[in-house]
Amino acid sequence: MLDAIFYPASIAVIGASNNEIKWGGRILKNILGDFKGKVYPVNPGETSIQGLDSYSSVLDIPGEVEMALIIVPSKFVMSVVEECGKKGVKGLIVVSAGFSEAGNNELERELVSTVRKYGMRMIGPNTLGIVNEPAGLNASIIGRLPRPGSISFITQSGSLGLALAEWTIDTGIGLCKVISTGNKADIDDVDLIEYLNGDESTGVIAMYVEGIKRGREFIDAVRRVRKPIVAIKTGRSKRGAKAVFSHTGSIAGSDEVYSAAFRQAGILRVDDIEDLFDAALAFSCQPLPAGNNVAILSNGGGASIVAADECERQGLNIVDLSERTREQIKSVIPEFASSSNPIDTAGTVSFKIYNDSIKALHDDPNVDAIVVIYVHTMMSNAMPPAEAVVERKQICVKEKSNKPIIACWMGGAGTEEGVELLKSGCIPNYPVPERAVKALSCLIKHREFLNKVKLGVEPVDKIGRCK
Amino acid sequence: MKILTEFEAKKVLSKYGITVTQGSIAESEDEASSIASSIGFPVAMKISSPDISHKSDVGGVILNVKKEDVKSAYSDMISRVRKAVPGANIEGVLVQQMAPSGHEVIVGLKKDPQFGHALMFGLGGIFVEVYKDVSFRVTPIDKNSALDMISEIKGYPILKGIRGRKPADIDAVAQVLVSVSEMAQKKNIVELDINPLIVGEKGAVAVDARAMVD
Numbered sequence: 071m072l073d074a075i076f077y078p079a080s081i082a083v084i085g086a087s088n089n090e091i092k093w094g095g096r097i098l099k100n101i102l103g104d105f106k107g108k109v110y111p112v113n114p115g116e117t118s119i120q121g122l123d124s125y126s127s128v129l130d131i132p133g134e135v136e137m138a139l140i141i142v143p144s145k146f147v148m149s150v151v152e153e154c155g156k157k158g159v160k161g162l163i164v165v166s167a168g169f170s171e172a173g174n175n176e177l178e179r180e181l182v183s184t185v186r187k188y189g190m191r192m193i194g195p196n197t198l199g200i201v202n203e204p205a206g207l208n209a210s211i212i213g214r215l216p217r218p219g220s221i222s223f224i225t226q227s228g229s230l231g232l233a234l235a236e237w238t239i240d241t242g243i244g245l246c247k248v249i250s251t252g253n254k255a256d257i258d259d260v261d262l263i264e265y266l267n268g269d270e271s272t273g274v275i276a277m278y279v280e281g282i283k284r285g286r287e288f289i290d291a292v293r294r295v296r297k298p299i300v301a302i303k304t305g306r307s308k309r310g311a312k313a314v315f316s317h318t319g320s321i322a323g324s325d326e327v328y329s330a331a332f333r334q335a336g337i338l339r340v341d342d343i344e345d346l347f348d349a350a351l352a353f354s355c356q357p358l359p360a361g362n363n364v365a366i367l368s369n370g371g372g373a374s375i376v377a378a379d380e381c382e383r384q385g386l387n388i389v390d391l392s393e394r395t396r397e398q399i400k401s402v403i404p405e406f407a408s409s410s411n412p413i414d415t416a417g418t419v420s421f422k423i424y425n426d427s428i429k430a431l432h433d434d435p436n437v438d439a440i441v442v443i444y445v446h447t448m449m450s451n452a453m454p455p456a457e458a459v460v461e462r463k464q465i466c467v468k469e470k471s472n473k474p475i476i477a478c479w480m481g482g483a484g485t486e487e488g489v490e491l492l493k494s495g496c497i498p499n500y501p502v503p504e505r506a507v508k509a510l511s512c513l514i515k516h517r518e519f520l521n522k523v524k525l526g527v528e529p530v531d532k533i534g535r536c537k
Numbered sequence: 538m539k540i541l542t543e544f545e546a547k548k549v550l551s552k553y554g555i556t557v558t559q560g561s562i563a564e565s566e567d568e569a570s571s572i573a574s575s576i577g578f579p580v581a582m583k584i585s586s587p588d589i590s591h592k593s594d595v596g597g598v599i600l601n602v603k604k605e606d607v608k609s610a611y612s613d614m615i616s617r618v619r620k621a622v623p624g625a626n627i628e629g630v631l632v633q634q635m636a637p638s639g640h641e642v643i644v645g646l647k648k649d650p651q652f653g654h655a656l657m658f659g660l661g662g663i664f665v666e667v668y669k670d671v672s673f674r675v676t677p678i679d680k681n682s683a684l685d686m687i688s689e690i691k692g693y694p695i696l697k698g699i700r701g702r703k704p705a706d707i708d709a710v711a712q713v714l715v716s717v718s719e720m721a722q723k724k725n726i727v728e729l730d731i732n733p734l735i736v737g738e739k740g741a742v743a744v745d746a747r748a749m750v751d
Binding site for chain 1 (some may be wrong): 646652666682685749
């Protein structure tokens with residue numbers, strides 16, 4: 071049903087404009103960018119908009135209209151929605167503001183009842199739009215279509231979502247969908263989670279949440295979803311109504327209850343925006359490990375200790391390697407280097423050292439996941455170890471291995487080429503070891519959710535597929 | 538919204554299979570004396586009033602009362618509380634068996650506007666007041682989740698028995714959590730504290746409780 075909104079064959083932009091500084095102009099321009107379906111601008115004051123015939127009402131459009139974007143002042147929204155219903159439009163994105171967020175709850179209720187009267191579905195009102203990369207659809211005010219990827223991002227804050235979507239383009243993170251939920255008057259988190267669970271191009275769901283509607287249904291819906299869901303829930307600092315009646319009342323603020331509910335549903339709650347996309351990136355291109363036994367390979371002792379400490383904090387196990395693995399690694403690293411986990415090559419770097427070590431670690435049945443660190447120095451080259459990682463990863467994909475490889479290329483200037491290679495090779499790479507380990511810990515925690523919370527849920531996920 | 542007195546709250550708990558300290562409300566010195574004799578000495582005496590939920594703050598709790606002191610304890614408490622909370626509706630004095638020895642834990646419930654009822658578990662006394670060493674679940678929960686909740690708190694090793702102490706009856710606590718979870722679904726509870734629930738080597742007993750219902 072939500073396909074009408076995400077994969078429409080035809081779109082009416084109601085409130086379209088020739089002025090690209092206006093929202094109605096900007097969004098129309100964005101849609102026209104890559105969208106291959108039919109687009110109809112609607113504006114009674116114009117005959118032609120951005121080179122297309124303009125219609126004075128959606129009812130005047132000759133062909134079918136599957137989805138309508140509504141960008142008109144709030145006082146006109148009701149009549150426009152009524153017309154959309156009569157036209158047979160299936161999905162609406164109501165960008166117009168001035169509803170419950172401005173205290174106009176009654177107007178919002180009327181809006182929803184009209185939408186439902188005609189059997190339509192609606193995102194918004196007060197949304198900044200949606201992006202669906204696989205459909206080439208940018209029905210938002212984001213400047214560019216994101217890079218292709220399997221992360222779908224649901225955001226309750228429109229501006230934050232759009233800023234992050236822009237940021238992912240420069241960071242090299244691919245996105246599948248960006249959904250600014252607005253007031254969630256009709257389509258809410260429960261609908262979106264269920265829809266994205268069935269959406270083939272979505273592999274991982276990232277959420278920015280201020281508050282959930284329909285809490286119980288949300289928990290039940292999320293429990294049935296095997297795709298990883300990573301979320302930031304803001305408002306941690308705000309305690310619930312300070313009750314004096316009971317201890318429980320004074321301690322159980324809404325934030326504590328959210329944490330419990332998220333954990334019970336199997337949502338990974340992360341602390342900040344960086345963690346959110348770090349985890350989403352790892353999910354989008356690496357398989358889920360079977361357990362929490364981690365091996366660390368590094369050319370610098372300091373960085374590997376930092377990584378090991380973070381593993382400890384996250385409850386991950388620095389595993390003892392088998393004798394065979396240690397022998398294999400010993401044969402490629404210098405005599406004075408350490409072949410026990412974390413492995414420290416003592417500054418030496420080459421394709422062979424990294425390739426053979428990763429292979430040995432991967433083949434060790436005790437190892438569930440590998441963190442590969444490269445610390446840049448004037449004496450070393452960031453490319454050969456990156457080539458080794460990418461090559462090993464390709465073999466892993468071919469062998470359908472479930473051992474993720476997470477990279478950390480440290481050092482900035484001089485590592486760019488290696489970092490780019492990792493990016494294009496679908497290796498999640500982070501600039502510091504803590505972030506690499508935290509992202510890995512999300513993969514491991516999700517595996518625990520699958521084993522414990524989501525029992526009996528059939529796998530429908532596409533985790534580990536690269537675009 | 539209605540506040541249940543300890544006596545009323547414990548009646549509800551009993552109905553859901555939770556063991557509570559036995560007792561009755563006395564409305565006179567003589568009644569206090571006869572209830573105490575039927576329970577056995579020493580006893581605990583607590584003021585019973587829907588207007589007073591923090592009983593000890595107003596001198597409304599006396600513990601370890603011996604046979605010869607019951608009558609004077611009764612009249613002293615009534616006049617002390619009358620002075621401390623003028624106009625409070627006093628139903629009488631709850632005469633109760635003394636709590637068994639064991640670990641003090643807290644089990645609580647709070648109605649959340651989004652997710653229904655949240656269930657809380659923690660070590661009682663200073664642990665909950667200062668360290669807030671508690672775990673939460675949205676109800677309903679099963680026995681396994683209850684056991685997880687118990688093992689999640691930092692103070693869990695204390696219940697397991699450290700330094701040669703015998704372990705507390707964790708299974709009994711889990712059963713209480715499950716019972717409270719069931720209660721949340723059926724009774725319209727806004728907030729509930731069982732504080733303390735005392736856990737010994739065998740069994741768990743609700744020694745004090747307060748509840749607000751809708």
